[in-house]
Amino acid sequence: MFEFIQDNNFLNDEHKTFINDIILDDDFAWYHQNYSIVKDDCDKFLTHIVVQRPEDNKGNSKINSIHYEKMIELLYAFTDKHNIKCNTLLRCGLNLTYNNGVEKCKVHRDHSFEHKQLLICLNEPIDKEAYTVILDKDEKTELKRIAPKQYQGIYYNNQPHYQFYPKSGHRVMAVFTFT
16 A cells, blocks of 8 residues: 655754754765665765665664764654654665756665655755656556655655656755664
8 A cells, every 4th residue: 555645844943954054054974876776877976874774784774973863853753743653763864966967766665675765855956857756566657756845755655766866956855764
């Protein structure tokens, strides 16, 4: 069963100040990634890993950022409002995408096992067509196409999905996966 919630009004002023004054600040630490989904896919982007994927850390998630507690507050602002149970945080990353010469990333799921996902758009992208597209289990039928909007949260279960890279400007997303 496809689960989906889109919410533009779950963050408080303190959350928005953290996003704008810390994450979107010129001094925030971003790290270059040479690929998005699989090695050699040429989908370059910048990332800040808050919690490492269990697949990358011998089956355990590992805190990797001083911003962990504030990021968890963002996750719980959404899950508490919508009565979504979060047992185990699997991954938390911040992704800054830009025009890297690739139109969109490959269709994928963030983990090979069941999980839930929350994306939060942290900036107001110039390119409103840098969509997130959620597909049915057949990986072809489009269920949702969501335009990026600052402070918007998008929750869904383990669905295949992809994103369009911005043609101009950049897009900053928080990505949470959990059980």
